[in-house]
Amino acid sequence: MSPVQTTAHARAIERFEAGAPAEAAALLRDAIDAGPLNDLAVMLRAAGDHDGARTVLEAARVVAPEDPDAAANLAALAAEHVDAAPDARRAALLRVVGEAARTHLADNVDHLFDPWGAALPDPAGEGERIARQLAVLDRCDVLWDRIGDEASRALLLRFLAYRALGPAHVRLQLDPVEYRRAVIGMTAKIVRGVGLAGMPGMPFEWAHHLYDFTPTGTPLVLSGPPLPLASTIVFSQYAYRDEAAAPMARPRAGDVALDVGGCWGETALWMATLVGPSGRVHCFEPGRSNLGLLADNLERNPGLISRVSVHTDPLGSRAGEEVWFDDAIAASTKAHASAEGARGTATPATTDTIDAMVARGALDRVDFIKMDVEGAELEILKGAAHTLRTQQPRLALATYHRPDDVAVFPAFLASLGLEYRWYLQCSTMTDVDTIVFGVPAAA
Secondary structure (H helix, E strand, C coil): CCHHHHHHHHHHHHHHHCCCHHHHHHHHHHHCCHHHHHHHHHHHHHCCCHHHHHHHHHHHHHHCCCCHHHHHHHHHHHHHHHHHCCCHHHHHHHHHHHHHHCCCCCCCCCCCCCCCCCCCCCHHHHHHHHHHHHHHHHCCHHHHHCECCHHHHHHHHHHHHHHHHCCCCCCCCCCHHHHHHHHHHHHHHHEEEEEEECCCCCCHHHCEEEEECHHHCCCCEEEECHHHHHHHHHCCCCCCCCCCCCCCCCCCCCCEEEEECCCCCHHHHHHHHHHCCCCEEEEECCCHHHHHHHHHHHHCCCCCHHHEEEECCCECCCCCCEEEEECCCCCCCCEECCHHHCCCCEEEEECECHHHHHHCCCCCCCCEEEECCCCCHHHHHHCCHHHHHHHCCEEEEECCCCCCHHHHHHHHHHHCCCCEEEEEEECCCCCCCEEEEEEECCC
16 A cells, blocks of 8 residues: 555544544545456456455445446456356346347437437447446345336346446336326426426426426425426326335325435425325425425425424434535435535535434334435435334335445345335336335235
């Protein structure tokens, strides 16, 4: 280790011991050179230790996500493993990929999500992307073995194939015509005010408008962009649509439900209609600008506001850590280890945990957890380990922020000694807004 690395290591230890593990990890990540990790992986692979090589390469990808050597070596290792030990799961994904590669879907690009158009994946990188998705599938033992229905198993394969080939070849779940008719028709039929809040630099499709959902059977008046509102309300993003297959994979009457990543309050209010007057929704949103719009939406629904408690402290794996948040009207508000990492004016906050809130009585129980927090889901689950073990809440977890979320979440629950059934659902035409639902096996 070089003197520079030694110094950075020492500073990282100091920050960690001072109670700032996120900042410490950032310092240490910057100090570690991915080169020796790549070399070690190559040597382990040559020695026949493929599992060890994969573990080291995955560590290299954490240290240096953009390092091309780590990506190439991991892809080569995955491809080699395909040749050496094909199994039914891999064969199933390769069949889906092979069929999709011969299919061309001219109507499958989601222009509501990307009004300016989305760049399609470079065909030259197709092999590497397939290898990455096979590597993710290799880690889906828990999900694959405990999947709740065949529709979710088929969607898992399409989800991975979509990430390898893109929308021109893979349709996830929603029919394009029906999807566009639902979203555009929502604006045409139930909009009550246009342009309530602008999204700087964003097109009309992502501006906030006022909608009255009462004519659709959902008694809500909400401000927000059309597509997120459609995902939550029309396509029930956080409730499994096939209620006959998974009746418990949704908020239910009388639940104490957590909306982790509350954004503009639309999900908390939707959940409040489902938990009913005997239930309770705890909404977690640390973004200051988002909180203003959230408060406005609560005031628009006086019959539901008493069911919703708003918490402005962000959740994490440990309580009492200082983090900084982008102060912007955005669904993609993220936590940063320092003010310098945030966009615009940064807002400081101190983390809490679900376990700590349960322990001090701020949450009397937890029946359902919806979590959509820009990649922080696993850390928040770690901060809820005791609650998960003792109360076994039902889960709706955003599984599209990180490449391996779909494998990591079920594996983490299994590591706690818990047996859940798992269901997968998409609520846009892209892989964004893909949710994995967890239902305790005994439920």
